[in-house]
Amino acid sequence: MDAVTKVQRQQLVETVMGWGQALAERAYGPQGPGLDVDLAAMEDVAVEMQRALLKGFCEKATRQQAARLPAHQPCPTCSAECHPAPPARIEASGPPGEAGRPIQTRGGPFQLQEPQYYCPACRRAFFPSALGAARGQSRLHSGRVGQDCD
């Protein structure tokens, strides 16, 4: 699946809504919350679950996306074919060829496990998952600002 269509998105929303109802029952029992529970307290619990949902969703999706990367990647600097970084090259703990770092999203942080490659010529590791631009393009946006504006 490359992108989530509008229909699929609507179906997913309905599924999650069902989970929400199930979770409410699980949190407060089949009788529901007591009369001393106010809306703010319910919201706090729901937001916490929303954050957990987002964390799980992003971690899974990014990990699966990373698994689709080819075994060899061109170095962003010298364009030489590079292999995943050996474990010794990775300072953070994690599976071989992967490094984790926290990413802040609208719904809280999640741990991004991204594949790390190493260029022996440049003696530098890089993360192909961040490469939105063509090789050699600076990290600055080179397109025109404000297009499609009116």
Add this chain to the structure above:
Amino acid sequence: MLRVDSHGYTAAVLDKIVTSGGNSKSFQSAHHMVEKQAEVSVSAMQIARLTHEIGRELVQCRDQQAELHRFRQLPVDANQPPVQIACIEADGARTMTRASHQGRGVHDKSWKEPKVGVLWRMTGQTFESDPHPELPGCFQDQQYVEQLVRELKSGGGSASPAEVPTAADARAAVPAEMRAAEPAVETAVNDTRGGEIAAAASLGTAAEAAVAAPEAGAAAARSADSAALKPPVQWPPRRVFRTCVATLRDVHGFGPLLAAEAQRRGFYQASQKVFLGDGQTANWTVHRLYFPDFVPVTDFPHVVPYVYEPARAVTADRPSAWRRCQEWLTLCWQGRVVEVMAALQAWQAAHPVPPGVRLTSLPENHPQRVVAGAVTYLEHNQSRMDYPRYRCLGLPVTSALVESLIKQFNWRMKGTEKYWNRSEEPAISPRTGRPIRGRVVVDPPEMSVESMLQVRAALLSDDDRLSKHIRARPGCPFVRRSTQRRRAA
């Protein structure tokens, strides 16, 4: 791909942080705002860094666009709708700067005037005859006019720099009646009732003016009565869409940026084109070099002091002076500036400067000096003061829109003990040792005024360019070593 950079924020979170940094009064207040609204914990210093980083990228994009336009390679954006009235207004803001790369503290502080230009796409109608020949009610209100004159003149007066109000500050003091001639600034962009509201505001203010100012009461009441008999004519054009440009560079650096933005938005292909500014020479230099086929219009409220003060100077008592001021203001509004100049020149002929006395040696409020200054101003601007023709063409006659925009810039940029690093210094010619016009040495420090101006301009433009830019950033394939070390620890 993920397009994440080394900072560890998603594009949406980065957008929230930078928007907050650009829209809050300070980075400290942005920090509280982000923590409260977005529930993201990020320090004030980090918000400042991110805001300026995005600002620097916007500067780079803007300059690329200007460079393309310079080589005639910048096409009109295909998504731009056809422009009926292309309105460009230019003016200067005020901000306090300090030298960059000098360590902590304020070094070599100085006031600077960032140039601000606003590009409005407007719609409107044309008229066979002047749709509003009467002087608007606000200019018949003595209190309003006196306050306007005081505030406009104090901009270059002896007030301390911290208290120096700009023309924008002055304009915003009593803007209600300006809405009779200009669409209301507060009116929603798509509010089709703008003209009606403006007309209603005009009538209301005229009636109030009759109560507030007894001298102007009769005239205002007459104006209100005559307006009540006729259906209000919606002559001011309606604003549709705006983008803005701001820079600390001189006019030769500012002009290409404004021209590139106008080109991108298809302003040169518009049916009607207008360029508004106050009497400042710099504005008309930009007009002459980059917008020669735009109709140049001198902002009417800036003319008021040059009519009010000579009227006071040449008339003995105050009521007579006010009557004469009204007469001359009406003549200017009706495009008969030559008659005002003739009256002033006749007075000059009757009251020559004594032989051996230089005009500049006279006090600033000396009648002969005041009249000479007014004659010079009117002479320089008379070709841009054909207001009835502009109204017939359905064009605006005041630069109120850029003045209010400047207030929005100043709100963020100006404040007590608020200094921005000068990011660009004029390039010095190695041969002559003098600054080269329009050329700058780019020196990208943090907290630079240029990057902050870009963020502010992006936030004040209707095209949501800040969010679009952040979402289109390609990301960075490298992570700083310090980040890795911190994570490992």
